[in-house]
Amino acid sequence: MEQQISNREHHVELTGRCRCGAVDFRLRAPAAELVPRRCGCDYCTPGGYTYLGGPGSELKVNLYQPQWIYIHCFGTRTADFVHCAACNTLMYVLCRVDGREYGLAVANVIADADLLPERQLQADGESLQERLQRRSLSWIPNPEIVRHVSD
Secondary structure, eight states: OOEEOOOGGGEEEEEEEOTTSSEEEEEEEEGGGOOOEEEOSTTHHHHTOEEEOOTTOEEEEEESSGGGEEEEOOTTOOOEEEEETTTTEEEEEEEEETTEEEEEEEGGGBTTGGGSOOEEEOOTTOOHHHHHHHHHHHSEESOEEEEOOOO
């Protein structure tokens, strides 16, 4: 896990990868969007998951072993939590709103992400429409998912 800081337009590039290397990603984001959001739901809290990204960010995911990917969904079935099945690492989250895809990077797989100031997200009590609207305004639009095929 390495990070590379780029001063171009005050954007920062961070990289993350699962423990076995089957999945990695590059997150390019304005410095202002690099505040990990800690979710308070029953799934994220025990795992200590925090998420990064926003509307000015770019996310590129590389799947080197796409057959090892599994997706976990919850009650509202509005987001896909994407894991590497080989090492059971949560890597990123996807959501589709009005035909457009949005995503978040999981900060836990980025080196030194624990040094960033966190913000607690409280989504309890949100209606389904409010939740989707919040995501369309605060998540990364059009994340790029690349499936690498080996011979």
